[in-house]
Amino acid sequence: xxxxxxxxxxxxxxxxxxxxxxxxxxxxxxxxxxxxxxxxxxxxxxxxxxxxxxxxxxxxxxxxxxxxxxxxxxxxxxxxxxxxxxxxxxxxxxxxxxxxxxxxxxxxxxxxxxxxxxxxxxxxxxxxxxxxxxxxxxxxxxxxxxxxxxxxxxxxxxxxxxxxxxxxxxxxxxxxxxxxxxxxxxxxxxxxxxxxxxxxxxxxxxxxxxxxxxxxxxxxxxxxxxxxxxxxxxxxxxxxxxxxxxxxxx
Amino acid sequence: xxxxxxxxxxxxxxxxxxxxxxxxxxxxxxxxxxxxxxxxxxxxxxxxxxxxxxxxxxxxxxxxxxxxxxxxxxxxxxxxxxxxxxxxxxxxxxxxxxxxxxxxxxxxxxxxxxxxxxxxxxxxxxxxxxxxxxxxxxxxxxxxxxxxxxxxxxxxxxxxxxxxxxxxxxxxxxxxxxxxxxxxxxxxxxxxxxxxxxxxxxxxxxxxxxxxxxxxxxxxxxxxx
Numbered sequence: 001x002x003x004x005x006x007x008x009x010x011x012x013x014x015x016x017x018x019x020x021x022x023x024x025x026x027x028x029x030x031x032x033x034x035x036x037x038x039x040x041x042x043x044x045x046x047x048x049x050x051x052x053x054x055x056x057x058x059x060x061x062x063x064x065x066x067x068x069x070x071x072x073x074x075x076x077x078x079x080x081x082x083x084x085x086x087x088x089x090x091x092x093x094x095x096x097x098x099x100x101x102x103x104x105x106x107x108x109x110x111x112x113x114x115x116x117x118x119x120x121x122x123x124x125x126x127x128x129x130x131x132x133x134x135x136x137x138x139x140x141x142x143x144x145x146x147x148x149x150x151x152x153x154x155x156x157x158x159x160x161x162x163x164x165x166x167x168x169x170x171x172x173x174x175x176x177x178x179x180x181x182x183x184x185x186x187x188x189x190x191x192x193x194x195x196x197x198x199x200x201x202x203x204x205x206x207x208x209x210x211x212x213x214x215x216x217x218x219x220x221x222x223x224x225x226x227x228x229x230x231x232x233x234x235x236x237x238x239x240x241x242x243x244x245x246x247x248x249x250x
Numbered sequence: 251x252x253x254x255x256x257x258x259x260x261x262x263x264x265x266x267x268x269x270x271x272x273x274x275x276x277x278x279x280x281x282x283x284x285x286x287x288x289x290x291x292x293x294x295x296x297x298x299x300x301x302x303x304x305x306x307x308x309x310x311x312x313x314x315x316x317x318x319x320x321x322x323x324x325x326x327x328x329x330x331x332x333x334x335x336x337x338x339x340x341x342x343x344x345x346x347x348x349x350x351x352x353x354x355x356x357x358x359x360x361x362x363x364x365x366x367x368x369x370x371x372x373x374x375x376x377x378x379x380x381x382x383x384x385x386x387x388x389x390x391x392x393x394x395x396x397x398x399x400x401x402x403x404x405x406x407x408x409x410x411x412x413x414x415x416x417x418x419x420x421x422x423x424x425x426x427x428x429x430x431x432x433x434x435x436x437x438x439x440x441x442x443x444x445x446x447x448x449x450x451x452x453x454x455x456x457x458x459x460x461x462x463x464x465x466x467x468x469x470x471x472x473x474x475x
Contacts, residue, residue, distance in 0.1 A: 061436045127332050133419060135437045161336045161418030164432075172418065176322040177333045 023222035024051040026071055028062040030078035030209065031132075031165040032103060032139055032184035036242040037076065043238065044229045050222035058165035060136030066091055066214065073217025074226055076209070078103060078166075079138040083212035096213035100230045102245030103207030104185035105142045107197040108170070112179050117197025120180065121152050130161045130172040130181030139166045142204040143182030149203045185243040206245070257442060259422055260430035261449075267338070267426060268406040271345040275353040275402040278346065280395060283357030284387060288369075298358075302351045309348070309411025316344045316416050336418035341426070344416055345406045353402035360394020361387060363472070393468030397461050404457040408450075 029037045034056050041052045052074075055062070059078040066072055066086060075092070077083050080099065086092035107117040114120045132140030140162065147153035161177075163169035166184050173181035188196050211230060217223030229235055236246055286298055304312060320326050320340050326333035334340035368390060372382040388395070410428040417424035419433070427446060434443035 058436070060438075064436050064438060067438075128336060128418075130418070133433070135433065161420060164414065164419070172335075175317060177317060177320075177326075177335045178418075179332070 022049045022051060023220055024053060025073045025217060025220055025222035025226050026053050026055065027074040027076060027223075027226065028055050028057070028066065028070070028072040029076045030059045030062065031056050031137075031167040032078055032186055033076055033101065033209065034167065034187075035190075036101075036186060036239055036244070039238050040230070040235050043234060044226055047234075048222075048225050048229070050225055052222065052226050056165075056167065058133065058136040059138060060133075061165070071216065073214050073220050073223035074211065075214055076100060076211045076230075077138075078207065078209050080208035080210045083210040086212050086214065090215070092212040092214055093218050096227065097210050098231070099208050100211045100235075101209045101239045102247065103139065103142075103209050104201075104243050104245065105139060105146065105199040105204055105207070106183055106185040106188055107180060107199060108173055108183045108188045108191075108194060109180035109196075110174055110176060110194045113195050114180055114197050115195050117199065118150060120197070121147065121150055121156065124152065124155055124159070126179040127159060128161050128172075128178035129156060129159050130163060130169045130178035132166040132169040132182075133162045133164055136164070137166055137169075138207050138209075139182065139184050140169070142199075142207055145205065146182070146199050146203045189243040209244075256421070256430065257446060260425055260427050260446075263338075263422060263425065264407055264427040267341055267345060268403045270342050271349060271406045272353075272399050272403040274342065274346050275349060276395065276399055279350065279353040279357050279398055279402070280388075283354050283391075283394075283398070284361050284383060286354070286358045287361030301354050304348050305351050309409075310415065312344070312348060313412045313415025316340075316347070316412065320416065335416045336420060336424060338423055340416055341413060341424055344412045345409060348409060348412050349402045349405040352405045353398040356394045356397040356401065357391060358394075360391035360397075360468075363394075364390040393464050393471075397464050400457060400461055400464070404454070407453065 027037070027041075037054055041054055045051055055072065057065075059082055062070075062072075062075065063077070063082040063086070066075060067089070075083060075086060083092060083097045087094055087097060107114050107120070112120070112126065120126075131143040134140035134144045144153060147156055161172060163172055166187065169181050170183045170187045172178040173183065182199075185196075185198060188194065211227065213223060213227050240246060282301065286294060286301075317335055318324055320334035320343070322332055326335070334343065364387065368386050369382050372386045377385070407427065409426070410432070413424065413426055413429055414432070417426070417429060419425050419429060427450065431443050431446045431450075434440070434446070
């Protein structure tokens, strides 16, 4: 009786319709690129019949997972250090590193007016300002750099709260637990409410966001196709729509 | 040890958090455990269930609700400080909720194990209920209270998910041990992660051993009595 049922189950599983010739790639995505990545993944699936499965996190956290054998095949970082490091340490495919986007930093508030961000930061009339963890998230490092350049970091240090990724930093602002915060422009560019200040580029080093094909994905058609797809005009248009720069020199 | 350093600071903060939390847990847990053990009220099971909820709920659920409850639309707004998240006080509040079942359950068990008899005797001797609680209940339940305190303390030290969601990673304020270890791992500083993790391992072993010893002694004492 049990055997029959098992056989029946096995038959059902085997008979389940499988999409023809399609492969799936696992992609680790820096949190700031979440929305853009989803849109690109959808466009990619439509175009190629391949699927990508996205995992989001802080760049540093994702990289640690890569070094510990996480089953990712492509890594979209928020910096230009870790993908290069991945190649150097033997996790990435040589020659596959390229800049897919240049990240832009924004100061954002759900309630206060921060359109003149510099003045708001210098006035410092708020309790909490949220940033991403500068050690693991490049946007957090850029936020610290900006405050340092403006000469307000020492004064604001005691008001800084950290999210583990730029996603949590944004969440702290959005829920009102922090009045304002440094987030990725991509997170708030489509926001209906709130106010923002696009941090001038001369206040922080450009956030070159590099992608790398990991060795685990070298033989996966979906992974290589996704990397190629990122370089197409269609993907670039989506990336630009979220406020990213496209040229590493920009 | 250097209590200003990254590691020392996290250890000190964690000990402070666990100590304050444990004191509050006893303050709330002893009367609550007493009531749960002795009441005949119909609310008993409901209250007991509420207390036990953190055993089952994912820390993310607690963290999420706490973030809202402590924020501008909750307690923070009520007290005009915007939010209690990202503060030591906020963590204490969260820790008390999170560790409540670990403190209350052994205390309740101890009061229940004491049975009706000693209190009937106390009543016969004209002890007021408060007097019976203080001079009969508390001494009888001492091993359970001790176990509750140790478990509450240890569970607060071991807290991670809730702090990750409402802490904001502020050194000296909310960056506790477990968060520091997380950060060390994520930034590939594994030497520090190893030191702290090994320390936690020894600590956890000592705690569980202590609880077993307390438990055995209490049982032996009861069997001998």
